[in-house]
Amino acid sequence: MISIKNVTKRYNEFVAVDNLSVDIDSFELFVIIGPSGSGKSTTMKMINRLIDTTDGEIYIDDKNINDFDPVELRRSMGYVIQDVGLMPHMTIAENISLVNRLKGEKRDDNRVDELLTMVGMDPVEFRERYPEELSGGQQQRIGVIRALYSNPNIILMDEPFSALDPVTKLQLQDEFLRIQTEVNKTIVFVTHDIDEALKIGDRILLMKDGKIEQLGTPRELLFKPKNEFVREFIGKDRPRRFAMQNFNVEKWMEKNYPTVDKNTLTNIDLIHVFKSHKVNVLPVIDNMQVVGTLSLYDVLNKDIEPKNNFVTVDSKLDLDSIIKEVNENRNLLPIVKDKDMYAGVLDHTKLLSMLTAESVGGEA
Amino acid sequence: MWREIYDIVTTRTSELWNLIVQHIGISMIALLIAILIAVPLGIFLTRTPKLAGPIIGITSVFQTIPSLALLVFMVPIIGTGRLPAIIALTVYGLLPILRNTYVGINSVNRSTIQAGIGMGMTNKQQLFIVEIPLAASVIMGGIRTATVLVVGVATIAGLIGAGGLGDFIFRGLSTNSTGLIMAGAIPAALIALLFDFLLKYVENHAMPGKNNQSRASKATFYSIIVALLLIFGAGIFKTVFSNEDMVISGKADTEQEILVYMYKELIEQETDIKVKKESYITGTPNLVQGMDNGQYDMYVEYTGTALVDILKEDDFEYETPEDVYNHVKDVYDKEKNSVWLDELGFNNTYAIAVRQDFAEEHDIETISDLRNIADRMKFGSSAEFLERSDGYKGIQDVYGVSFGNVQTMDSGVVYAALDSGEIDVADVYATDARIEKFDLKVLEDDKMLFPPYYAAPTINKELLDENPELEDIINQLAGLIDDDTMRNLNKKVDIDGQTEKEVAMEFLKEHNLLKEKE
Numbered sequence: 015m016i017s018i019k020n021v022t023k024r025y026n027e028f029v030a031v032d033n034l035s036v037d038i039d040s041f042e043l044f045v046i047i048g049p050s051g052s053g054k055s056t057t058m059k060m061i062n063r064l065i066d067t068t069d070g071e072i073y074i075d076d077k078n079i080n081d082f083d084p085v086e087l088r089r090s091m092g093y094v095i096q097d098v099g100l101m102p103h104m105t106i107a108e109n110i111s112l113v114n115r116l117k118g119e120k121r122d123d124n125r126v127d128e129l130l131t132m133v134g135m136d137p138v139e140f141r142e143r144y145p146e147e148l149s150g151g152q153q154q155r156i157g158v159i160r161a162l163y164s165n166p167n168i169i170l171m172d173e174p175f176s177a178l179d180p181v182t183k184l185q186l187q188d189e190f191l192r193i194q195t196e197v198n199k200t201i202v203f204v205t206h207d208i209d210e211a212l213k214i215g216d217r218i219l220l221m222k223d224g225k226i227e228q229l230g231t232p233r234e235l236l237f238k239p240k241n242e243f244v245r246e247f248i249g250k251d252r253p254r255r256f257a258m259q260n261f262n263v264e265k266w267m268e269k270n271y272p273t274v275d276k277n278t279l280t281n282i283d284l285i286h287v288f289k290s291h292k293v294n295v296l297p298v299i300d301n302m303q304v305v306g307t308l309s310l311y312d313v314l315n316k317d318i319e320p321k322n323n324f325v326t327v328d329s330k331l332d333l334d335s336i337i338k339e340v341n342e343n344r345n346l347l348p349i350v351k352d353k354d355m356y357a358g359v360l361d362h363t364k365l366l367s368m369l370t371a372e373s374v375g376g377e378a
Numbered sequence: 379m380w381r382e383i384y385d386i387v388t389t390r391t392s393e394l395w396n397l398i399v400q401h402i403g404i405s406m407i408a409l410l411i412a413i414l415i416a417v418p419l420g421i422f423l424t425r426t427p428k429l430a431g432p433i434i435g436i437t438s439v440f441q442t443i444p445s446l447a448l449l450v451f452m453v454p455i456i457g458t459g460r461l462p463a464i465i466a467l468t469v470y471g472l473l474p475i476l477r478n479t480y481v482g483i484n485s486v487n488r489s490t491i492q493a494g495i496g497m498g499m500t501n502k503q504q505l506f507i508v509e510i511p512l513a514a515s516v517i518m519g520g521i522r523t524a525t526v527l528v529v530g531v532a533t534i535a536g537l538i539g540a541g542g543l544g545d546f547i548f549r550g551l552s553t554n555s556t557g558l559i560m561a562g563a564i565p566a567a568l569i570a571l572l573f574d575f576l577l578k579y580v581e582n583h584a585m586p587g588k589n590n591q592s593r594a595s596k597a598t599f600y601s602i603i604v605a606l607l608l609i610f611g612a613g614i615f616k617t618v619f620s621n622e623d624m625v626i627s628g629k630a631d632t633e634q635e636i637l638v639y640m641y642k643e644l645i646e647q648e649t650d651i652k653v654k655k656e657s658y659i660t661g662t663p664n665l666v667q668g669m670d671n672g673q674y675d676m677y678v679e680y681t682g683t684a685l686v687d688i689l690k691e692d693d694f695e696y697e698t699p700e701d702v703y704n705h706v707k708d709v710y711d712k713e714k715n716s717v718w719l720d721e722l723g724f725n726n727t728y729a730i731a732v733r734q735d736f737a738e739e740h741d742i743e744t745i746s747d748l749r750n751i752a753d754r755m756k757f758g759s760s761a762e763f764l765e766r767s768d769g770y771k772g773i774q775d776v777y778g779v780s781f782g783n784v785q786t787m788d789s790g791v792v793y794a795a796l797d798s799g800e801i802d803v804a805d806v807y808a809t810d811a812r813i814e815k816f817d818l819k820v821l822e823d824d825k826m827l828f829p830p831y832y833a834a835p836t837i838n839k840e841l842l843d844e845n846p847e848l849e850d851i852i853n854q855l856a857g858l859i860d861d862d863t864m865r866n867l868n869k870k871v872d873i874d875g876q877t878e879k880e881v882a883m884e885f886l887k888e889h890n891l892l893k894e895k896e
């Protein structure tokens with residue numbers, strides 16, 4: 015656990031970090047976000063002792079960082095600095111394994127290759143190149159794996175993906191999340207990208223002028239913003255989009271909606287089924303497959319032939335597609351299929367209320 | 379001129395080669411010291427930025443002192459020879475290296491350093507893994523600038539007996555030999571260019587972070603480094619480890635140089651003493667000081683010079699030249715740490731010379747004959763002659779002769795000036811071979827103004843006590859060289875183009891003083 019206790023950093027009169035207190039839990043992916051100049055990098059540097067605090071203390075697992083040997087402290091954590099900072103006179107392999115050299119150890123070539131592959135760079139192609147011969151985004155990836163190389167328990171990452179194209183960035187974020195579930199590190203991750211923060215953060219610290227604006231889970235920031243600044247920073251549209259992206263059909267569909275088996279159609283009191291469930295249309299199922307629907311109106315008219323008045327949506331579809339599908343077939347019953355089998359039914363009204371998600375997003 | 383240079387290079391190859399090695403030697407020692415001082419100092423200054431301005435400022439000031447002046451300042455403090463030359467050269471080499479080290483290290487990218495520290499580099503690792511490698515090419519640039527500068531300035535070292543190619547240049551200047559000047563200047567320039575080229579190559583390839591070095595160019599790179607180290611090493615080795623037991627010095631002219639070679643040969647063939655030749659020293663005071671402080675062990679002095687210049691007894695009354703010799707010998711025995719051995723025989727006194735045709739035209743035989751036409755004559759004088767009481771002042775007082783026009787000239791150009799009619803009269807040395815070559819008339823000193831300038835070796839007393847056999851060895855030349863002999867020997871070098879060493883050996887051989895080498 016990293017405990018930041020009443021930490022202040024002043025440059026002459028200017029206060030870069032203002033009486034900041036935060037506990038970062040072990041194995042947490044802790045995101046710091048905030049406008050430029052809000053003190054994010056300063057905070058990271060103080061954890062690494064790259065700069066000293068003006069006031070206050072920082073503890074790692076209850077030991078004051080000033081009681082560590084600074085060199086040992088730094089070697090025990092990975093640090094991706096904001097400007098990447100690769101050694102221009104060393105090859106990529108030498109850069110990645112720099113910690114080995116500092117400790118006087120031999121370099122682990124397998125580890126180097128493994129990490130290069132992980133970030134989508136061909137080891138054979140890149141190992142022996144020099145930083146100058148890499149694109150900005152490639153350099154940034156090297157900066158990231160250099161920090162991961164010695165498998166430290168604490169990793170500080172200052173805008174590690176800022177120079178990447180959206181596709182590579184998404185891939186790396188996913189990869190990163192996968193690794194985090196596998197190996198569980200304590201990661202402090204600075205970013206400017208709110209979507210990135212919401213996607214990967216266990217908790218997010220939103221800073222401004224060296225002070226905390228809000229500290230909480232992505233959901234809390236989205237749906238319970240503490241003040242207008244937080245709301246502004248998150249953006250008007252993002253809570254809805256977030257809700258939509260995280261929409262889960264299975265949670266929203268009615269699994270207990272009544273159905274009738276095709277083979278028992280003639281034997282049961284259909285009108286009673288309609289009445290007892292207070293519905294006016296029923297899906298007809300044959301061997302887990304939807305074969306059609308019956309409406310109360312038709313049954314009252316003695317027509318028990320299943321009709322094709324339904325639309326099916328796959329349970330894996332995202333909210334946008336589902337709403338589009340359902341909206342285009344407004345008078346048909348939306349039936350959810352999971353792997354081609356009947357799974358449940360969607361409620362029209364409830365579904366459309368998602369579009370004004372703020373009211374419901376929190377619980378989704 | 380090319381012919382002349384060619385002759386010198388072919389006939390004096392080993393001497394030239396020695397001078398080149400010497401030249402590189404003193405340059406490289408100075409450079410090495412400069413690097414050892416400036417690089418750590420530059421690094422230190424990056425750690426203490428407050429000191430950087432003043433210290434770099436001070437070194438800049440040193441560098442604005444003209445090299446000649448710096449050298450001349452140093453002579454009264456440290457004396458002549460290699461040490462002051464190396465110190466002066468070191469001072470010259472400091473600034474470029476210091477400045478480039480400071481700038482080079484300071485211009486290493488901040489974020490690269492931060493990344494290093496952030497990853498847990500110690501201060502030492504930060505310096506040796508990041509800063510020095512990244513600043514290497516800039517530092518090399520400074521070393522290159524310093525090298526070219528030092529190799530160039532090192533020619534001036536010849537002036538104070540430190541050797542090097544300046545030796546040829548100054549000899550050429552004093553004997554008016556363009557060939558000799560060029561034979562010194564051209565290699566000096568070539569050495570500077572060579573180092574410039576080689577170090578430029580190293581500098582470019584010290585540029586980090588490039589994969590553009592093919593195998594072949596890497597090989598070239600390393601061979602150049604090895605070549606540089608060898609040149610550095612050889613020069614330094616030669617200079618540092620050639621420790622000799624005895625140093626023979628001499629004044630900056632041909633006859634002294636010939637004598638130095640003779641003595642060196644005689645001493646080395648008959649004793650185990652290793653003789654170092656540190657000669658061609660400009661200015662008698664430098665020699666006297668060198669003898670007084672034990673830097674030199676022996677050189678040939680003239681009785682008149684000792685009397686007037688060294689002992690400052692220009693009012694000493696004497697009947698015969700022998701009186702002067704006996705007097706200076708006595709005074710030296712009592713007051714100095716060196717003693718006079720026997721006279722060689724020749725009297726290299728001052729003489730006043732005019733062109734032969736000029737003498738005939740005006741019917742001049744003696745200095746007194748000049749009185750009537752002096753105010754229409756142009757006099758080219760050596761600086762020393764102008765200052766001496768038995769020089770131009772004496773001519774004016776004793777003979778009542780005052781020339782209409784007086785200009786100071788280096789003895790090297792005096793003959794040419796006489797020959798071309800630029801001047802009409804000049805002071806020369808009686809044994810100078812060029813008197814014959816330029817067909818000059820030496821005027822009789824009818825009022826005995828000039829004191830006798832009989833040549834005799836002076837030698838360090840302590841050394842002689844320890845090696846009493848030296849007296850006999852050295853005195854083998856006593857009485858053997860009269861005016862004509864000396865002038866003839868001088869002629870062989872100055873006019874026929876033989877080397878001083880050849881002439882010296884030839885002479886020893888003729889007089890059966892050379893032992894056959896088994």
Ligand SMILES: Nc1ncnc2c1ncn2[C@@H]1O[C@H](COP(=O)(O)OP(=O)(O)OP(=O)(O)O)[C@@H](O)[C@H]1O
Pocket residue numbers: 025028029030048049050051052053054055056057096206
């Ligand atoms: N060495 C310094 N001297 C003076 N002020 C500094 C120094 N370093 C940082 N600051 C100031 O401290 C404040 C916080 O800087 P910091 O680098 O922590 O910002 P940041 O939140 O990381 O910004 P960004 O998102 O742009 O990286 C800024 O206003 C900056 O100007």
Ligand SMILES: [Mg+2]
Pocket residue numbers: 054055056096172
């Ligand atoms: Mg920052």
